[in-house]
Amino acid sequence: MIRINLLPYHEKAKKETQTRQIVIIAGAFIVFLLIVGAVHLWITMSVSGLEKDVKTKEERIVVLNKLIGEVEQIRNEKRILERKLGSFRILKRIAIIRCVFLPMWPLRCRTKTSGWRSSPRKASPWRWKARPGTTSHSSGL
Numbered sequence: 001m002i003r004i005n006l007l008p009y010h011e012k013a014k015k016e017t018q019t020r021q022i023v024i025i026a027g028a029f030i031v032f033l034l035i036v037g038a039v040h041l042w043i044t045m046s047v048s049g050l051e052k053d054v055k056t057k058e059e060r061i062v063v064l065n066k067l068i069g070e071v072e073q074i075r076n077e078k079r080i081l082e083r084k085l086g087s088f089r090i091l092k093r094i095a096i097i098r099c100v101f102l103p104m105w106p107l108r109c110r111t112k113t114s115g116w117r118s119s120p121r122k123a124s125p126w127r128w129k130a131r132p133g134t135t136s137h138s139s140g141l
Helices: 009-101
Strands: 110-111 115-119
Touching: none
Parallel strands: none
Antiparallel strands: 110 115
16 A cells, blocks of 8 residues: 655645744844944944034134134234334434435434434444544544
């Protein structure tokens, strides 16, 4: 007689392989979700760090813009003072020229040793020299 196996061993093996595949797929899905969660957490943390950096750099820019404004104001004041100083230097040169080259004018010339003098001299206003034939109360320079 023919032996018939009434036990469904093919179905049993099929169910075992099917449950094994479901467990593998579920495990892979859980691992995938964990990786996606970790990547999301890492990106969120890096974005928040970058936002903090942007905020601190914007605050620094505000401070530096104030400093730039102050520097521009100081430069403008410096230009004005240099113009005034240039005018003063021109007036000083004119006074020296008047003392040296126009000694007949009754004006006050400044010398290094005696300060202001009322009488004009032919010598440079920055050096005290006695005229030939006269005596000087100070000697040399």
